[in-house]
Structure formats: C-alpha cells, structure tokens
Amino acid sequence: MIDVINLEKHFGDKNVLDGINVKIEKGDIMVVIGPSGSGKSTFLRCLNCMEDPTGGQIIFNGVDIADPKVDINLHRRHMGMVFQHFNLFNNKTVIENIMLAPVYVARSERRKAKHKNFWIGVANVFRKEKKEKYPIGQSVAEIKSEAREKGMKLLERIGLEDKADVYPSTLSGGQKQRVAIVRALAMDPDVILFDEPTSALDPEMVGEVLDLMKQLAKEGMTMIIVTHEMGFAREVANKVVFVDEGQILESAPPKEFFENPKHPRLKEFLSKVL
Amino acid sequence: MSGLSAKIDKFIEMFIDYKGYVKVLEGLSNTLLIAVLGLLIGIVIGTLIATVRVVPKYKRLPRVLNRFCSFYVALFRGTPVVVQLLLAYYVILPLAGGHMTGVETAIMIFGLNSGAYASEIMRGGIQSVDAGQLEAGRAVGLSFSTSMFKIVIPQAVKNILPTLGNEFIALIKDTSVVSFVGATDLYVAFNYIGSNSYEFMVPYIVMALIYVVMVLLITLMIKLMERRFAKSDRRN
Ligand SMILES: Nc1ncnc2c1ncn2[C@@H]1O[C@H](COP(=O)(O)OP(=O)(O)OP(=O)(O)O)[C@@H](O)[C@H]1O
Ligand SMILES: [Mg+2]
Numbered sequence: 001m002i003d004v005i006n007l008e009k010h011f012g013d014k015n016v017l018d019g020i021n022v023k024i025e026k027g028d029i030m031v032v033i034g035p036s037g038s039g040k041s042t043f044l045r046c047l048n049c050m051e052d053p054t055g056g057q058i059i060f061n062g063v064d065i066a067d068p069k070v071d072i073n074l075h076r077r078h079m080g081m082v083f084q085h086f087n088l089f090n091n092k093t094v095i096e097n098i099m100l101a102p103v104y105v106a107r108s109e110r111r112k113a114k115h116k117n118f119w120i121g122v123a124n125v126f127r128k129e130k131k132e133k134y135p136i137g138q139s140v141a142e143i144k145s146e147a148r149e150k151g152m153k154l155l156e157r158i159g160l161e162d163k164a165d166v167y168p169s170t171l172s173g174g175q176k177q178r179v180a181i182v183r184a185l186a187m188d189p190d191v192i193l194f195d196e197p198t199s200a201l202d203p204e205m206v207g208e209v210l211d212l213m214k215q216l217a218k219e220g221m222t223m224i225i226v227t228h229e230m231g232f233a234r235e236v237a238n239k240v241v242f243v244d245e246g247q248i249l250e251s252a253p254p255k256e257f258f259e260n261p262k263h264p265r266l267k268e269f270l271s272k273v274l
Numbered sequence: 275m276s277g278l279s280a281k282i283d284k285f286i287e288m289f290i291d292y293k294g295y296v297k298v299l300e301g302l303s304n305t306l307l308i309a310v311l312g313l314l315i316g317i318v319i320g321t322l323i324a325t326v327r328v329v330p331k332y333k334r335l336p337r338v339l340n341r342f343c344s345f346y347v348a349l350f351r352g353t354p355v356v357v358q359l360l361l362a363y364y365v366i367l368p369l370a371g372g373h374m375t376g377v378e379t380a381i382m383i384f385g386l387n388s389g390a391y392a393s394e395i396m397r398g399g400i401q402s403v404d405a406g407q408l409e410a411g412r413a414v415g416l417s418f419s420t421s422m423f424k425i426v427i428p429q430a431v432k433n434i435l436p437t438l439g440n441e442f443i444a445l446i447k448d449t450s451v452v453s454f455v456g457a458t459d460l461y462v463a464f465n466y467i468g469s470n471s472y473e474f475m476v477p478y479i480v481m482a483l484i485y486v487v488m489v490l491l492i493t494l495m496i497k498l499m500e501r502r503f504a505k506s507d508r509r510n
Contacts, residue, residue, distance in 0.1 A: 080413075
C-alpha cells in the first residue's frame with residue numbers, strides 16, 4: 001500500500017533521513033523505534049508530506065505523493081494522523097472536530113459537481129447529443145446530519161458520546177487522544193500514522209489509548225506507529241523497524257526483533273530501554 | 275455660577291430650538307460609520323495580509339505578494355492618517371477623476387489605514403496559535419487556506435480581540451480629522467453650535483462626554499464578546 005523508496009530529507013545541510021526503504025502492506029502494523037533525534041517523527045511526517053521529502057519516492061496506492069505536482073490534500077484524506085499533543089481543533093466542539101473534514105470533503109465534491117454541471121449545461125445548448133450531468137447527491141443538510149450520525153457512532157465506540165458538544169479543553173489527555181483517533185477514523189483512512197500517541201499522557205491514561213489502538217489493529221487497520229512502548233510493539237506489531245541517524249538499521253517481526261537483534265546499535269539501544 | 279447655567283441654557287436653546295441636534299446626530303452617525311466600516315474593511319484587509327505573510331514562501335507568487343504587502347503596511351503606517359486623507363481627497367481623487375464625498379473618502383482611507391495596523395495585530399495573533407492546529411487541519415486533507423480560515427484565524431481573532439478593541443477605540447478618536455475633507459463629524463457639529471451661539475464651553479464638554487460614553491460602550495461590547503469567545507476555554 002505504501003512503498004517508500006530511498007526517502008531522503010535534509011533540513012539545510014543537516015541530513016535527517018538518509019535513504020529509507022520500506023514497504024507497508026494493507027493490514028500491516030509497523031512500529032518504528034529509535035533513539036531521540038534519530039528522525040522517527042521526520043520519517044512519519046514525510047509519509048503524508050507534512051514535511052516535503054527532499055529525495056526519493058513515496059508510492060501510496062500507486063501514486064508517488066512525494067512528487068510536488070500531486071494534489072497532496074486528496075491523498076492525505078486517506079491517511080489519518082495522530083499527534084503526540086493531540087492537536088484537536090480548540091475552536092470546535094468534540095463532534096465538530098470529528099465532522100469537520102468529512103463535511104468539508106463532501107461539500108467540496110458537491111460544489112465541484114455543480115460547477116461542472118453548469119458548464120455541461122452551457123455546452124449542451126450547442127450539442128446535438130446532450131451530455132449527461134453529474135449526480136449532485138445529498139443536500140448540505142443531509143451531508144451534515146450523516147456526518148454527525150457517524151461521528152456520534154464513533155464517540156459511542158469510545159464511550160464519550162456525552163462529550164459531543166463540549167470543547168476539547170474540557171477533556172482529559174486520554175480522552176483527547178481517543179477523540180483525535182476517531183477524528184482520523186471519520187475519514188475512513190487506508191492507514192493511520194501515530195507519532196508517539198501516548199508520550200504526552202499521564203501514566204494512568206496510556207492504557208485507554210493503547211487499548212483503542214489494539215482494537216483498531218484487530219479490525220485490520222493499517223497503522224504506522226512511532227512509540228517508546230516496547231510492550232505494545234511486541235504485542236501488536238507485525239513488523240518493527242529500528243531507525244538511527246536517518247536509516248533503518250533493522251527491520252523484523254517483533255519476536256525476532258526483540259529476542260534476536262542483529263545490529264550492534266539495536267542491541268545497545270534495547271539493552272538501555274528494556 | 276449663574277454664568278454657567280446661562281451657558282447651559284444657551285446650549286440647550288441652540289441644541290433643541292435651533293435644531294443643533296440634527297447636526298450632532300449627523301456628526302455622530304458619520305463618526306460611527308467611518309469608524310465601524312473602517313474597522314471592518316481593516317479587519318478584512320488585515321486578515322488577508324496577515325495570511326499572505328505567514329504562507330510558506332518557497333513559491334514565487336507568495337513571495338511577490340509578500341513584498342507588496344510589506345510595502346503597503348510600511349506606506350500606511352509610515353504616514354499620518356491626516357496626510358493620507360488629504361492626499362486622497364485633494365490629490366489622488368481629482369487626478370484619477372473620481373468623485374467621492376468626504377465621508378466616503380474617509381471610510382476608504384481609514385479602512386486602508388487600519389488594514390495596515392490590523393495586519394500586524396493579526397499576524398501576532400496567528401503566530402500565537404499553536405502550529406499543531408494548522409498541522410492537524412492539513413493532516414485531515416484541508417488546504418492551507420481552509421485550515422487557516424476555519425481553524426487558525428478564529429483562534430487568532432479570539433487572542434487579539436482586546437488589541438483589536440483598542441484599535442477600534444483609537445479609530446473612533448482619530449475620525450475627528452475628517453473635518454479636513456469637509457465631512458461633518460462630532461467636532462464639526464459642536465463647533466457649529468459653538469460658533470452660532472458664541473459659546474464653546476458647554477458644547478465642547480458635551481462633545482467630550484459623548485466620546486467618553488462611546489468608548490465605554492465599546493469597551494463593554496468587547497468584554498461581552500470576549501466572554502462569548504471564551505466558551506471554548508471553560509471547563510464544561
Ligand atoms: N523543521 C526542522 N528544521 C531543522 N531541523 C529539524 C526540523 N525538524 C527536525 N529537525 C532535526 O531532525 C532531527 C530528527 O528529528 P525528529 O523529530 O525526526 O527525531 P525523533 O526521532 O522523532 O526524535 P524524538 O524521539 O525526540 O521525537 C533532529 O536532530 C532535529 O533537530
Ligand atoms: Mg519525534
């Protein structure tokens with residue numbers, strides 16, 4: 001599904017990613033670990049071009065999204081992202097946070113169809129064989145109520161349906177992060193990227209977020225997760241990669257990765273964190 | 275003190291019997307019109323400029339626009355508003371062959387002028403919003419401008435509301451220069467009453483009081499708006 005080929009990123013003359021090659025298949029759960037400053041976040045942020053790669057390719061569903069000519073916004077809609085600091089929209093209620101992007105996308109599709117129909121209508125005046133118009137589909141009110149319904153289902157799933165109309169500032173860290181996860185789910189993404197989703201949480205809230213992620217894993221969601229939670233990696237991942245100085249030094253299934261590490265730097269790293 | 279009460283009587287006579295209040299109402303409505311429209315135009319221009327100035331600059335168009343915006347801001351912040359008003363009314367409009375009343379010219383100039391100030395305020399406001407907000411918007415597939423206008427700018431506006439309020443108060447007071455281009459504002463109205471009754475003390479006191487009351491009302495309105503915006507800060 002995602003094929004990363006020779007990905008490079010440098011900030012000025014600082015090489016942060018130095019030729020990353022990795023393949024992520026549908027249903028994969030890939031955990032990325034590595035020392036601080038090794039380029040894990042940069043790697044993740046390059047995958048959806050939050051940072052523009054300075055070299056290499058990212059083939060996502062057959063399209064090289066590292067190419068600056070592609071409309072990245074279209075592809076990002078199929079890639080959810082969950083941040084360390086949640087980044088819920090502070091000026092929107094919980095349900096609005098979840099609905100915003102789906103409603104926006106549906107509305108802009110609708111607007112585009114209408115524009116096209118207008119020009120087809122104009123052109124049809126001069127055509128013998130009338131061209132068919134695009135279906136407009138739902139009204140804006142229908143789009144909204146459908147998105148709200150779906151958002152409420154997602155909130156029920158995480159047990160926060162009573163928080164639908166409050167602002168994010170009133171939630172606990174764990175609740176915020178779970179809302180951020182369902183906000184990503186609301187777009188029906190093909191893959192979700194997680195950048196240290198539990199690092200900013202109080203210890204007692206880490207569990208609820210990891211549990212939700214485990215559920216998603218069971219349902220077959222494709223996930224790429226940067227984390228320091230080694231226990232979680234061992235239990236949930238089907239592939240663990242070790243990044244150091246902008247390169248993938250080791251990539252293996254979790255059992256082999258943790259029990260039989262090969263690269264000396266990984267051995268050293270594991271001896272420190274385990 | 276009989277002097278003062280005679281003056282007050284004279285003022286009331288001028289104000290009511292000789293229809294001084296018509297002039298005052300005209301002045302008041304002009305003052306408010308210029309300040310309110312000027313501020314609204316200023317906010318729109320300021321928001322656009324501030325957005326241009328925070329756009330990533332690795333393409334050509336944003337760079338050119340940015341250059342233009344810096345020039346605009348420097349121009350309007352670098353000259354007194356009276357000078358801008360006089361230039362617009364007596365030099366640029368006649369040369370361009372346009373026809374505008376003093377009030378219209380004042381609305382335009384105060385709009386352009388407060389746009390330059392508001393852009394700097396707004397830029398500070400945008401920079402005060404956590405970068406993660408824009409990132410989250412981009413990450414769900416919203417464009418830069420949609421993320422800005424739906425997520426970042428509403429939060430920026432909330433942060434700068436007090437500053438923007440001060441800008442509005444300053445604007446109300448600054449409108450007193452529009453008499454330079456023949457528009458009737460509060461000053462012109464009370465001056466008219468004063469010169470017709472040969473008595474300036476009471477008219478000017480009343481004028482000052484009206485300004486004070488306006489500023490107090492605006493301050494109150496800003497407080498109410500701040501409270502409304504603070505909704506998203508409060509727990510439950
Ligand atoms: N916008 C930027 N400009 C310049 N340098 C950057 C930028 N972003 C990251 N870097 C540098 O790139 C390197 C890798 O950063 P990155 O955030 O990817 O590391 P990380 O592996 O996620 O670390 P951590 O575990 O601390 O989150 C760091 O040395 C950092 O200073
Ligand atoms: Mg990081």
